[in-house]
Amino acid sequence: EAAVTQSPRNKVAVTGGKVTLSCNQTNNHNNMYWYRQDTGHGLRLIHYSYGAGSTEKGDIPDGYKASRPSQENFSLILELATPSQTSVYFCASGVGYAEQFFGPGTRLTVL
Template identity: 80%
Template structure:
């Protein structure tokens, strides 16, 4: 069974704050993804990666950085958080781009 974990599960910060969301997958998947989920928009791709050191821009990248440090670990960075980034963030992984994605439980971020 694929395992994707995220931390923290909940985070509250203030406008201008610095936030790092963490994701780890233990299945040796090549691809990892960061999405945000908002009512009326479904899931939107922020960044993704196909291996350690690689980063690809998604559909809504503004205000986000990401880094893939190892095969297992993918981080999402918000360096100057804004209220518009209040959302539910999901990490996912897959063997290849067209394959089934396995999702983590999500991180709820609130920017005050």
């Protein structure tokens, strides 16, 4: 049974629209992460969280907000989507310095 799930799996949005990507984990991990992956690149960290109620900026936070309402759920919010945010987004969970476990990814296209 998948421990990190993401929804939606695919999303097409219009420029200027609001997009919310959701992530749920059943690992009971304190830490959760949002990354984006662009063609030819590894994953880049957008936001992360140490636990419910906390969000921290990653390496490329501009244009994104995050929300961690509970241990299990972590959302990534694009208030005003732009075509440059077309990408594949991955959520992950982990504990401390230990390994991360990834969800299946969400493919977002902004037209």
